[in-house]
Amino acid sequence: MSKRSPYVFAEDRSGQKLWRSLAELEQKPELIAQLPAEFPPNITEPPDGMSRRTFFNLMGASAALAGLAACRSPDEKIVPYAQAPEEQIPGAALYYATATTFGGTAIGLIVESHDGRPTKLEGNPAHPDSAGGGLVPWVQASVLDLYDPDRSQQPRQKSATGDKFEDRTWSQATDALKALGQKLRGQGARFVVLTGGHRSPTLQAQLDALKAAMPGVRIVRWEPVSRDAQREGARIAFGKPFETVLDVAKAKVIVTLDADILGTDGSVVKQSRGFADGRSLEDPAAMNRLYAIESTFSVTGSAADHRLRLKSRDVSAFAFALAAVPPLLLFFCYQHAATGSAFASAQQRYYALSDGPPDCFRYGFGAGIGCRGEHGEFVAHNLAGGYGLVAALGTTGRRMLHHVADVLNFAPLAALPLAALLARGRLIRILALAVAAQIAAYAPFYFDGSYPGGGARMFADALPLEHVLTVVGLVALAHRFRRRLGPDPFARATAITFALALAGFAVGRLGLADCATELADGNGHLFGLTVAPHRDRHPCAGGHVGHQGRELGRPGDGGAAKLGDHIAWLNARLFGGATRLHRADQGAHRFFHAKRLGQVRRDLLDGDPQTPSADFSVFQQLAFDLHRHINGNGKRQPLITTAVAVDLRVDANHFTAHIEQWATGVARIDRNIGLQKGNIAFVR
Amino acid sequence: MARYLFPRWSNKVLPILIFWVLGPLGTAGIAAAVYYTPNDNINVGYRPKQPVPYSHKLHAGEMGMDCRYCHSPVERGAMATVPPTQVCMNCHSKVRTDSVKLLAVRDSNGNGMPIQWRRVHNLPDYVYFDHSAHMAAKVGCVECHGRIDQEEVVEQKKSLSMVFCLECHRDPGPHLRPADVSVTDMEWTPDPKHGPVAANGRTVYPPTHCSGCHR
Numbered sequence: 081m082s083k084r085s086p087y088v089f090a091e092d093r094s095g096q097k098l099w100r101s102l103a104e105l106e107q108k109p110e111l112i113a114q115l116p117a118e119f120p121p122n123i124t125e126p127p128d129g130m131s132r133r134t135f136f137n138l139m140g141a142s143a144a145l146a147g148l149a150a151c152r153s154p155d156e157k158i159v160p161y162a163q164a165p166e167e168q169i170p171g172a173a174l175y176y177a178t179a180t181t182f183g184g185t186a187i188g189l190i191v192e193s194h195d196g197r198p199t200k201l202e203g204n205p206a207h208p209d210s211a212g213g214g215l216v217p218w219v220q221a222s223v224l225d226l227y228d229p230d231r232s233q234q235p236r237q238k239s240a241t242g243d244k245f246e247d248r249t250w251s252q253a254t255d256a257l258k259a260l261g262q263k264l265r266g267q268g269a270r271f272v273v274l275t276g277g278h279r280s281p282t283l284q285a286q287l288d289a290l291k292a293a294m295p296g297v298r299i300v301r302w303e304p305v306s307r308d309a310q311r312e313g314a315r316i317a318f319g320k321p322f323e324t325v326l327d328v329a330k331a332k333v334i335v336t337l338d339a340d341i342l343g344t345d346g347s348v349v350k351q352s353r354g355f356a357d358g359r360s361l362e363d364p365a366a367m368n369r370l371y372a373i374e375s376t377f378s379v380t381g382s383a384a385d386h387r388l389r390l391k392s393r394d395v396s397a398f399a400f401a402l403a404a405v406p407p408l409l410l411f412f413c414y415q416h417a418a419t420g421s422a423f424a425s426a427q428q429r430y431y432a433l434s435d436g437p438p439d440c441f442r443y444g445f446g447a448g449i450g451c452r453g454e455h456g457e458f459v460a461h462n463l464a465g466g467y468g469l470v471a472a473l474g475t476t477g478r479r480m481l482h483h484v485a486d487v488l489n490f491a492p493l494a495a496l497p498l499a500a501l502l503a504r505g506r507l508i509r510i511l512a513l514a515v516a517a518q519i520a521a522y523a524p525f526y527f528d529g530s531y532p533g534g535g536a537r538m539f540a541d542a543l544p545l546e547h548v549l550t551v552v553g554l555v556a557l558a559h560r561f562r563r564r565l566g567p568d569p570f571a572r573a574t575a576i577t578f579a580l581a582l583a584g585f586a587v588g589r590l591g592l593a594d595c596a597t598e599l600a601d602g603n604g605h606l607f608g609l610t611v612a613p614h615r616d617r618h619p620c621a622g623g624h625v626g627h628q629g630r631e632l633g634r635p636g637d638g639g640a641a642k643l644g645d646h647i648a649w650l651n652a653r654l655f656g657g658a659t660r661l662h663r664a665d666q667g668a669h670r671f672f673h674a675k676r677l678g679q680v681r682r683d684l685l686d687g688d689p690q691t692p693s694a695d696f697s698v699f700q701q702l703a704f705d706l707h708r709h710i711n712g713n714g715k716r717q718p719l720i721t722t723a724v725a726v727d728l729r730v731d732a733n734h735f736t737a738h739i740e741q742w743a744t745g746v747a748r749i750d751r752n753i754g755l756q757k758g759n760i761a762f763v764r
Numbered sequence: 765m766a767r768y769l770f771p772r773w774s775n776k777v778l779p780i781l782i783f784w785v786l787g788p789l790g791t792a793g794i795a796a797a798v799y800y801t802p803n804d805n806i807n808v809g810y811r812p813k814q815p816v817p818y819s820h821k822l823h824a825g826e827m828g829m830d831c832r833y834c835h836s837p838v839e840r841g842a843m844a845t846v847p848p849t850q851v852c853m854n855c856h857s858k859v860r861t862d863s864v865k866l867l868a869v870r871d872s873n874g875n876g877m878p879i880q881w882r883r884v885h886n887l888p889d890y891v892y893f894d895h896s897a898h899m900a901a902k903v904g905c906v907e908c909h910g911r912i913d914q915e916e917v918v919e920q921k922k923s924l925s926m927v928f929c930l931e932c933h934r935d936p937g938p939h940l941r942p943a944d945v946s947v948t949d950m951e952w953t954p955d956p957k958h959g960p961v962a963a964n965g966r967t968v969y970p971p972t973h974c975s976g977c978h979r
Contacts, residue, residue: 152803
């Protein structure tokens with residue numbers, strides 16, 4: 081065995097001097113002395129109190145001795161009540177029917193209570209919101225609030241120094257409040273009472289009394305989670321802050337726009353029940369389909385058949401896009417039916433009226449036909465009033481009649497969402513000039529007694545722009561006359577627009593139908609150059625060109641129109657629809673029934689004159705209601721468009737009959753209009 | 765290096781340690797355990813002094829009050845329960861209003877603080893027992909609690925051990941009473957040939973598997 085001396089590091093003086101700390105570098109003597117130690121003094125021991133070793137010693141002994149307590153059965157006490165609560169059996173649960181408020185809404189409950197402590201909440205099966213006993217998770221969890229250690233146990237008051245809160249008894253608190261009330265009453269000072277959402281008549285009466293006693297008081301109601309936005313939507317739509325109750329069971333296609341209808345928004349239990357009811361396996365064909373467009377992963381998204389992740393700020397844009405789909409489809413159907421191509425212009429009839437055959441034109445918008453070189457005196461001769469004001473007004477009237485009578489011509493639906501978008505923005509002031517600009521632009525057209533059809537053609541070609549301008553202008557005017565029009569100018573403007581459209585139909589029915597159909601007869605008479613100007617005051621006098629036109633599509637027998645006569649049967653159909661307005665029997669019934677898009681299209685294609693005007697108004701209402709209730713700011717507003725909810729508990733058949741109930745009408749959408757599949761509910 | 769050898773005296777260390785240290789300490793430990801840990805309070809004959817000298821012999825025996833006047837939840841709940849003070853005061857607000865024995869009852873009624881009775885019949889926490897189930901099958905009170913109508917001070921008469929439970933659960937018939945005999949009847953003699961049929965005609969199947977009681 082060799083004894084080896086420990087290895088000693090030789091002090092290396094050859095290389096660079098290394099240092100381990102700034103203190104060593106600075107060569108502070110008091111720190112140099114500590115350098116050999118691995119740790120500074122006292123750093124392994126706590127500054128005061130028990131060391132780690134002592135702690136473990138004591139804990140070990142305690143744990144070892146703890147078992148001794150089990151050696152003896154405890155001597156138990158029985159402690160009954162002095163005054164027992166009624167009906168209570170120790171150990172047995174008691175159930176109470178009661179209600180709690182959540183977001184200011186009362187929710188019917190059954191509370192399970194053990195020995196005086198509520199332990200479990202369930203929905204009251206007798207309550208309509210519970211759908212047989214369910215309850216929202218949030219309310220289920222609210223029982224824990226009772227045992228929350230962070231709940232304040234007693235009133236607290238800011239101390240005299242103002243730096244902390246001190247506990248007070250209730251009598252102290254009421255005294256302090258009384259003193260405060262006296263002080264404020266004397267000074268007439270303003271102060272604010274903040275309350276949560278509540279539906280307590282007692283509390284409301286107290287608040288009213290407070291307000292009566294102190295006029296300066298402001299009472300603010302606010303809840304972080306509430307249906308306030310939804311109620312505001314209902315208020316905009318109906319004038320009163322109704323609760324929205326979605327009847328999801330009736331919906332076949334459900335689209336949620338950032339709305340968690342199965343998790344947080346609305347009557348969740350009822351909606352979940354309805355959603356499940358709509359997914360019965362017994363009839364897979366009738367199963368509903370849920371499309372969730374959302375910014376966060378929600379319960380609805382997890383249950384959805386199709387889920388689209390979308391930023392919250394993009395949801396509004398998506399809503400607009402979605403709203404534009406039905407009117408665009410309808411528009412394309414119209415174009416297709418009129419021209420044979422979905423993307424060709426449907427304004428041929430319009431052109432025919434305004435232009436006339438090549439090298440010719442129609443002066444006075446249907447008053448007669450002139451050709452190149454026949455301007456001026458010729459026209460003045462043929463026009464009843466020459467170039468006078470009466471003739472101009474007549475021309476304008478005829479033109480506007482045509483314009484108004486054609487719903488699609490009157491307001492291209494695709495432009496409506498755009499108009500709404502603009503209406504909510506700042507562009508509104510500038511675009512208010514749109515109406516004036518349009519009138520100015522049309523000025524030569526109105527007085528086109530000597531003006532070739534080129535002017536009409538120009539504006540017809542610029543059709544979408546023209547109608548966007550029209551709608552925007554109406555909106556702008558509505559904003560300008562906001563007070564006169566009421567709280568929701570946009571709704572009123574919409575009403576006026578549709579009233580004009582319906583008036584146009586009515587006028588068309590009264591005098592325009594036959595002449596228009598003949599005018600538009602595609603058999604060449606229109607272009608036959610048979611200039612035989614009629615002098616009668618028939619609104620469509622020019623249409624009776626030699627009476628060779630086939631009698632087409634009298635209201636009620638639109639089947640007479642041939643498929644080839646695009647323009648002709650289109651008229652027949654349109655005016656036929658108007659006819660139905662006046663028929664009180666099954667025709668009137670049809671009028672109320674908005675049909676599916678496919679059906680509309682079929683009507684278009686077979687020339688059935690039964691397509692009612694309601695079809696169009698439905699789509700326009702849809703568009704309006706959607707963008708009316710969706711703000712353009714991209715902020716998430718759960719369920720704000722209550723107006724477009726699935727079933728608003730308004731009889732859907734009260735639809736077009738009452739033109740002011742726009743949002744009500746939308747309730748029809750989910751039942752009768754769809755894109756292939758049937759029904760759509762717009763929920764946001 | 766030389767190997768280390770224990771010194772010779774070290775041979776005596778272990779016997780001395782055992783005899784003089786571990787022996788006395790162990791004896792003392794066992795003696796302490798015997799002295800300090802008798803489970804009198806769960807054994808037959810446990811008869812603690814109660815805060816109120818309530819006499820079952822007087823109330824239930826001589827005066828013939830039904831057990832369920834005070835132990836009212838016995839047919840509806842797991843526990844028979846000691847009645848609230850107000851039940852005592854139903855009578856004693858008129859009867860014996862100046863008795864010294866009832867001082868604690870009057871105090872409790874006055875200040876709302878409960879009387880702390882000492883528990884006599886105490887099953888371990890790992891045993892599930894439900895009075896109402898036994899009441900429904902018409903098992904008499906006397907089966908477990910003995911002739912409580914003859915006791916001045918309540919005492920544990922039956923062992924309430926597992927075998928005590930199982931004896932009855934394995935052969936419940938003789939312990940079940942017919943419809944015309946009250947469960948509170950202390951003097952009824954059971955019929956040893958009675959089958960396991962409850963008073964309502966239903967055959968009873970008392971659980972004898974572990975989780976019947978050790979839930």
